[in-house]
Amino acid sequence: MALASTLAFFVVAYLVVTSAPGWPRVQATFFSLDVARRSFPQILTGLWLNLQVLVVGGLLVLALGLLLAVLRTLRGPAFAPLRLLVTVYVDLFRGVPLIIVLYLVGFGFPALGLQGAPTSPFVLGTTAIVLTYSAYVAEVFRAGIESVHPSQRAAARSLGLTHRQSMRIVVLPQALRTVTPALLNDFVALQKDVGLISVLSVVDAVRAAQIVVGQTFNFTPYVVAGLLFVLLAVPSARIADAVSARARRRQQSGSLL
Template sequence: MTQVAWAGTAISLALLAFPVRALAYMTRSSALAGQGELVAARVPAWLSRQTALAGMGYATFWLVLVAGYVFLTANDFAVQKAFLNFEYLSRSAFLVLSAARINLYITLGASVIILILSLALALMRLLPGSAGRPIRLLAIAYVDFFRAIPTIIVLYMVGFGLPLTKLPWISQLDGIWYAIIALSLSFSAYVSELFRAAIESIHASQVAAARSLGLSGFKTYRHIIVPQAIRQVIPPLLGFFIALQKDSALVLILGLMDVFGQARFFSANFFNLSPVSLVGVLFLIVTIPQTRLVDYLIERQRRHGGS
């Protein structure tokens, strides 16, 4: 371990090069200023400030790194052993990772239902006129209701409530299906608002153009408004899709052996959290590329003038 200590000390000392250089620039600057070369003095002064700022940045970075290392190694590596024990990791990895297929099923199943249900809700909420009012109210009530209730409670109610109803079929579904239903109910409320905002953002002149060509109200929605809205909605929709993947870990409360359920089973046996860390790493690997993709899509859309 002394090597680590030596290396750490060496890097810390190397960081002192920044303030030393900054001081050197400053001295040169004041020398020039002393000779009355005020304009020329500004260059080393600027360099001095930049060097000092860079030094602070690198030092902060290094400080966080050292703090993390100290935390992991404190108390004879207690933290590292609790979260990252490689023996436990390797013993649980196969079963934990293969349990991730439950999360995959739930996410994919719920995504399909959410897309259909939320678009339907958005269109219901945009129905015009007094004839549309009862349907609008239904959609508003649904969205308000499911946005107000925490997802985990919906999950709990559906997962444990529906089997108690003794209704045919509905009470005898597989646990995965209750998870899919609950997550769909909850997420559709949020996603429908996304669709509604996108549809409302399509300018009225598009409707005027479509109607003036003789397209009916329905065909205007079908061919002009909804296709444009869907294009707009793709990046934020992917954001919700990522959130859905992460929230699929909530199904553990139904006793499903998903990736987290399996990891918790191991961590309770080992009395060690390494299997759960593995789940965390898995989500990192899956999620980060997707968030980068979303950022890229948003950036591209912004460049193309939002349409």
């Protein structure tokens, strides 16, 4: 039944779109099989670069985000300046659009002409993405850390564990379990945002598509690149769903304190 209604919906949608007066033109400029075939290899090569940015950036985002969250949850007046610094950082990079961070880091930083500073758009682009995303992920981690009940910390400290040991052995493992669905969701968002590094003239999937568009005056390569990004995102989206469902079941089945 669900399958039948889904099929029927798509058949109707297909008929409506293809009977529109402008359809032949749209089909030729956006869905040209010939252009798709010709642009595919370049776009795929470009996507490999996006994947590298995704993996390297993703790992750095996790590390930096966790560090920022731990710093922000430090107690005591001695850490007040550090907490303030992290708060400013998070506010700043959550507020500025990623594309502006990319411009500032990608073009502004090399213009300083510092000795030995990186000039590779790959490195600079990844840096910009890490700056922005670590601000988001830091907040996710912080929410997780604060969701662990204070009595857990009290129990850990009463056993003689230091603040660091309590954090590492008792608080963070529980926090991580809570925030995994949210982290996976951010990962799915990151997967498409790595396409934005194309503004730094690195030949990633988006830039490769753009080049072919410029040569052929046909927009099909964008559609190809878009589909490839979707294919990339689908598995992580399903994993995120499965993990959330598991977390929900666990919460319903027993009290986690």
